Amino acid sequence: MALHTLDNGILRVSIESRGAELQSLVDSVGTELLWQGGAAWGRRAPVLFPIVGQMPGGVLEHDGIDYPISQHGFARDLDFTASEATDDRVLFTLEDSAETRTHFPFSFRLEIRYSLEGTTLSVETTVTNLGDETFSASVGEHPGFAWPLLPGIEREAHTLQFARDESAPIRRIFGGLLLPEPIATPVVGDTLHLDDGLFVDDAVIFDQLESRTVRYTAPGAPVITVDFPDFPLLGVWSKAPGEFVCIEPWFGMTAPQGFEGEYSAKPGQFTLVPGASRRFAYAVSVDSVE
Template sequence: MSDPITIRTDTLTVVVDPLGAELSSIRRRDGVELLWQGGTAWTRRAPVLFPIVGRLTGDTLRHEGRAYTMTQHGFARDRAFRVVEASPARVVMRLSDDAASRAIFPFPFALELVHEVEGSTLTVIARVENPGPGTLPFGLGAHPGFRWPLVDDVAKEDHVVEFDANELPEALSVVGGLLGPPRPIPLDGRTLPLSEALFADDALVLPDVRSRSVRFVARRPDGSEARALAFSWEGYPDLGIWSKPTGAPFLCIEPWLSMASPVGWDGEFAEKPGVVSLAPGESRTMTWRVTV
């Protein structure tokens, strides 16, 4: 297996592991690490979610009369990607179907992840291609976890997520990993105050968000910004925000294409609400960025 690859600018150093094409580090010039480094609260750092986002009912993918076991968030995060390009500021990794993948996901596919840095910005581009003769149904999501608190001397409760557009003050509930009815959240127009209690019932799932960017902000008692991350996305209609209500020092900001199965739904995977389908020869590209 290939070693992790480092890309950098004068102000930003990023490490990407070919195992899962997963971000391992986002470090500022002053040495401050902004990506959660894994631990007992959550062992991962920024997994790629493919070919599903969230859970399927009974962890079962149904296709043409057969049932395949597919656990939460899919298998790409645990597979070794092939490095197809590497330069000082850009790395491209690729995963394609094989006998092992087709045993649990019976579709030809190619998934390419591009990580590139410019100035203080990391851009992550995901491209899914359908090289097969039939339709390719899939979901894809990003799951980066950032340190929370962003600054050691700012309390977690003095952080907010600021949306670039007004959003509804509700999120879909999560019931056993599946999607339930909407529940209220303390979102005031464009500002979501953060607290550990916010995640007592799992992630905040925001379907069809109007916003295409958020700012994750640490504020001092006088209202000034101690630190902020600017996070934006293209091609992802949905957003998840997740941590744990148990003192876990991370916050995940997750742009999604597709979501978990709704409670009570157990049909053909290709007909699952929110699933994306590519015709033979088609591809689809999604992008997210973070500026530190």
């Protein structure tokens, strides 16, 4: 494992080669904006691939064979190779191996590029099918931001403000799988008020989003803007007593309750024919409090 630090004089970020996982996001005044791990949740910003969420029974079925696969897939636990490193950008690459093929029986390349420009951290994830068989997959981002953003600010003062009004129902999970019934959204207009009670039933899942931008802030706190143009879904999650909130752009989500059969039939995935690639971008912009 190795830690790679990018610094453009405005933002400083650190990324661990294990999982290509963001470890730190520090703004221009020295405020750490990323959750630093703890008993409630030991991770900070894992990359989710080749699944988001869970498969029933923890298995992926392909051509009648069951392959064991853990929640959110295996990429977050494997060592990536770093290259093209400069002061403000770095590329991480993971390719399939004998180990990965025991869980996901396909040949792939997963590339994750981090870059800094001004007050923005951009993350581009590219999946390429290196094999001779079409496969389906999901990709998700899982950054956990500090909640509260600054000491002394009440947790309940924090909000997520969407670019548009979000009146559509949300989804919930039970036992790691998607419940069939949509439920009324907790968003009022364009604003989701954060409190611990929101996450008693696990993540809040937005699967009918109008927005592709959300702002996370509180009075007197920095503003974190997350743009996710290539992701149709968003999960918002926390777990008491952790002082974090995860803002999670997804392409794909956990399997529905009752799902069985061929993995490729799981709803919400993207599909790559041999030789094809697909790119997913998101960005985190920071407006600091001086």
